[in-house]
Amino acid sequence: MRILPFIYCLICGAFLQAQPDRILLDEDYSDWQDVSIAYSDPIGDNGSSNIDFGNLWIGNDDAFLFFRLEVGAEINLQDDNEITIYIDTDNNASTGSQNNGIGAELVYNFGDRSGTVFVGNSNANLGHENIRLYTSPTVTSEEFEIAISRDLNFFGQDLYIGNNIKVLVKNNVNNNTDVLPDGSGGVSYTFSNSNLDPLPAYSINQPTDAQLRILSYNVLFDNLFENNLQDNFNRIISSLNPDIIGFQEIYDHTGSQTANKLESFLPSGNDEQWYHAKIQPDIIVVSRFPILSGFPIGTSVNDTQGNGAFLIELDPTTGAKLLFVVAHTPCCDNDFDRQREIDAIMAFVRKAKDGTGQITLSPNDPIVIVGDMNLVGDRQQQTTLITGDIFNESFYGADFNPDWDGTAMDDAKPLASNLPLAMTWYKESSSFSPGRLDYMLYSGSVMDLKNSFALFTPELTQDQLNEFNLNSEDATQASDHLPLVGDFNFDFTIATTDIEKAKPIFLSLSPNPFNDWSTLKIELSQKSDLRVELFDLNGKQINLLLNEVLLSGIHEITIDGSNLASGIYTCRTTSEFGVFSKRVVITRGK
Numbered sequence: 001m002r003i004l005p006f007i008y009c010l011i012c013g014a015f016l017q018a019q020p021d022r023i024l025l026d027e028d029y030s031d032w033q034d035v036s037i038a039y040s041d042p043i044g045d046n047g048s049s050n051i052d053f054g055n056l057w058i059g060n061d062d063a064f065l066f067f068r069l070e071v072g073a074e075i076n077l078q079d080d081n082e083i084t085i086y087i088d089t090d091n092n093a094s095t096g097s098q099n100n101g102i103g104a105e106l107v108y109n110f111g112d113r114s115g116t117v118f119v120g121n122s123n124a125n126l127g128h129e130n131i132r133l134y135t136s137p138t139v140t141s142e143e144f145e146i147a148i149s150r151d152l153n154f155f156g157q158d159l160y161i162g163n164n165i166k167v168l169v170k171n172n173v174n175n176n177t178d179v180l181p182d183g184s185g186g187v188s189y190t191f192s193n194s195n196l197d198p199l200p201a202y203s204i205n206q207p208t209d210a211q212l213r214i215l216s217y218n219v220l221f222d223n224l225f226e227n228n229l230q231d232n233f234n235r236i237i238s239s240l241n242p243d244i245i246g247f248q249e250i251y252d253h254t255g256s257q258t259a260n261k262l263e264s265f266l267p268s269g270n271d272e273q274w275y276h277a278k279i280q281p282d283i284i285v286v287s288r289f290p291i292l293s294g295f296p297i298g299t300s301v302n303d304t305q306g307n308g309a310f311l312i313e314l315d316p317t318t319g320a321k322l323l324f325v326v327a328h329t330p331c332c333d334n335d336f337d338r339q340r341e342i343d344a345i346m347a348f349v350r351k352a353k354d355g356t357g358q359i360t361l362s363p364n365d366p367i368v369i370v371g372d373m374n375l376v377g378d379r380q381q382q383t384t385l386i387t388g389d390i391f392n393e394s395f396y397g398a399d400f401n402p403d404w405d406g407t408a409m410d411d412a413k414p415l416a417s418n419l420p421l422a423m424t425w426y427k428e429s430s431s432f433s434p435g436r437l438d439y440m441l442y443s444g445s446v447m448d449l450k451n452s453f454a455l456f457t458p459e460l461t462q463d464q465l466n467e468f469n470l471n472s473e474d475a476t477q478a479s480d481h482l483p484l485v486g487d488f489n490f491d492f493t494i495a496t497t498d499i500e501k502a503k504p505i506f507l508s509l510s511p512n513p514f515n516d517w518s519t520l521k522i523e524l525s526q527k528s529d530l531r532v533e534l535f536d537l538n539g540k541q542i543n544l545l546l547n548e549v550l551l552s553g554i555h556e557i558t559i560d561g562s563n564l565a566s567g568i569y570t571c572r573t574t575s576e577f578g579v580f581s582k583r584v585v586i587t588r589g590k
Helices: 227-240 255-265 335-354 380-387 462-467 474-478
Strands: 055-060 064-075 083-088 097-099 102-104 106-109 114-119 122-126 134-136 141-149 164-171 187-190 212-218 244-248 275-279 283-287 291-297 307-315 320-328 367-372 438-442 447-454 484-490 505-510 517-524 528-535 541-550 553-560 567-575 578-586
Touching: 055 164, 055 187, 064 083, 064 164, 102 164, 212 227, 212 320, 212 367, 212 438, 227 255, 227 474, 244 320, 244 367, 255 275, 255 283, 275 291, 275 307, 283 291, 283 307, 283 320, 291 320, 291 335, 307 335, 320 335, 335 367, 335 380, 367 484, 380 438, 438 447, 438 484, 505 567, 505 578, 517 528, 517 541, 541 553
Parallel strands: 212 244, 320 367
Antiparallel strands: 055 064, 064 141, 083 102, 083 106, 083 164, 097 102, 106 114, 114 122, 134 141, 164 187, 212 484, 244 283, 275 283, 291 307, 307 320, 367 438, 447 484, 505 517, 517 553, 528 541, 528 567, 567 578
């Protein structure tokens, strides 16, 4: 058992400078703010079509060519449209497929999810996997981000020749075509070779300033138990070493069988175990912390199948508990049922907060919602999930603000490892391009996200693979969904509701785990009467480390573990600001 403490607007034919900042496909367009509009298409030139192009931005990094495109209507980019992009990769109008004054070597129809490449006298059909195409978001939107690989070779020839390309976007619907740009010659772009900031940092190891690692994983029809995939899953889960796991798609095995499988991958230490609970048909939680209760979240009174809510005890010394919701909502074009289930999930959270539901939360108890949400349809479903804007209020009740401070849930939006893409689903054999189907939402007012990523082993460096004993194909062989990781820190505050006083103390412990000695670093924002204690598993005080008035600043306290048995302990600090706890792990004899 673990105790948790705790880039110049352009006239057609002119060249465009690239963006100074790195572009990330993460449903956040703020990274385009310093990128000038490549072309601004007139509004109202779309005939009777619903597609009316607006602005187009273009950027690049060393691996991808990026586009940001306004389409003038809320659509799903990967379905039921004829939006087609033409890229003249050699900047030569006499080669490739001639269209509106350019010669496109690469043509891709987003709604048909297919394209054609033209090289010399040869051409071939292609799918997303041939050009490493990514689009965002997967839900309906009026604008989209698109990434296409720069490293493409067909028929033995590199597709991009030189630094200049031209781009054309068309809505190929009979006579109701909108074209961007309106004139001939396309939109010109010159690749930038400027140095960009590194990709956002992440750590496969849990950071030392994070107290809890949560893993969300759709393991694809019980693949976790497939004999030929045991090595893949063992390497993945062992390298991630999570504290709490929300599994989806474990249909034919019990919670106990799943916990036993985790035990074979990550054996328990002294006073440790894997707790487990299952909600039919496929939701299983395995946790190092006690699971106090679990309830199905149905869409009606008699519906006991579906998603699950679990109350997990994080720290018995402070009474801190986690509401952990694990969901697997309906796939594909089933917008109706998907919205119903998400409405039901958020209604459950509302009731847990206001004390009218099956689970009653104390104020500021952290809330985490994870799972394969299958958000590939109407964006209202995503809006409901994040903001509490319930669609069917007559049945599921009123809208509400899901976080304790009256705001929306925070969205971790983890990037796939070593990629500028918030991608959690990857399947080359599907006509649908990779995208974000899996989510990790959390109550950011009471918990800090220290680290997050989606483990995509094909993009790990060889050094990373070696360090974590992983193979490059592990993630894609194990499942079509990537394991989603979030590392969190908590400030459990008692006897204050002042938000400005919620985080006056910064705690870090290094090393942790340790054998004999470790250093607790405490940073105070102001003078404080501080008490620091060490507790064992049963909440019994075993050492009073400090009990005095300290001035503002950084203070270091040595923890002597030389006379303590291996196991999990809690270091608790008490002051007028509240009570803060941190997990201490002693590994005697290691």
